[in-house]
Amino acid sequence: MEILIKNLKEAKKFFKNLKNKIISKRIVLLIGNLGAGKTTYAQLIAKEFKIKEPLQSPTFILWQKYEFKFKNRKFYLNHLDLYRINKPQEILKLDLKNELKKKENIFLIEWGEKIEKYLKRKKIKFLKVEIKILNKDQRLLELNESSFN
Template sequence: MMLSKISHSIDDLQEVARWILDTIDEDVILLKGQMGAGKTTLIKAICKELEIEDEVSSPTYSLVNEYQSASGEIVYHFDLYRIDDESEALDMGIDEYLYSGSKCLIEWPEKISNLLPQDCATVEISVDGNDRHFVIKTATNE
């Protein structure tokens, strides 16, 4: 089973973020899409829905940013684009983050595919002109 939604403008993104959070129960959410598809922008919208008070930005060089919601919930945001191999992720302790019970939002998860837990959800983003197509796959609906 595949769940999908189309966004026709950036103004629809909060609705998409709400839909994702309402649909996905898993703590680890993988975001897949070409460069410029809007992964970081979607993560900003998800964090807004989670009432994150911190400024949300891409952790391209630091690899991971930690955010905290108003209720104290911790959210980890990974951008693994610059990872060359899985050993780099292991060196930064990625397994501790993935199994922490906190929400983990991961850009470029294919860089660590062998390290990912079985029970994670995937949001695939594709671009068609000004439209963004979002497809959710979870361990229970793949």
Template sequence: MDYRVTSTTVEQTRELGKQLSERLQGGDVVTLMGDLGAGKTAFAQGIGEGLGVTSSMTSPTFTLIHEYKVLIQGTKIRLIHMDLYRLRFPEEAEVIGIEDAFVEDAVCLIEWPEIAVDYLPDDRLDVELHGSGEMPREIIFHARDSSWEQRLNFLANNRRI
């Protein structure tokens, strides 16, 4: 089941990230797809805010990976924020150690995940953001397993597709 949500401001996109953060658990992988400026980082910032990240979360465009320490239900979790925009070959994902982020004590958010699709776990949540500039964004949530289907219930009053 997919949900389609409209966001008319960057604050709304952050708020959606924050709401999603309340449903996150260790081992989760969330991909963030969309063009330059679609709002992937804004959504990730909302997740960070919801998990209590106090430092400012920027796009890890050059560093590829940023990591934050957070607590989820009292358990220490690493919030790993990746941006794979600069990768040129899928194998580079392996070189940067992408699989080290797919562990039970981490939650992994991935901007520009497309190049590494073969390395991603099947039970992830895919989030697609459409739109740019000051236009409203259409945000599509695509649960890839039953756990995510249940956890996306909070979106139930939005359009299902």
């Protein structure tokens, strides 16, 4: 599915409508060029889940974790930024493998293309949001869900 986002208000509405899907899939890969809006969209998603702390780009620490409740269940939003990861093996050193198994963990992964092959190989379901810059304000979002037989 493709959707044209003209401003932040439209982006907020788009991600608000995805809340249940994000919870059920548990992993959202945010993919786009530098400056495409990955961190901004991660912040919008965090706000939709009523996370009070400001979500910042975790580029230098790679991984930040935030607790939240959704429909009276406790979850953890794991915000990862894989920009500085050069080899897939580096991702596994983060102990991500164990964290992916925990049902209370939700993942927003910037530069998600760096882990996509691993998730597919392990048959781990995810949502992929590809962000294409059209101009200063507008983005084209392409949403795809992984599927395995």
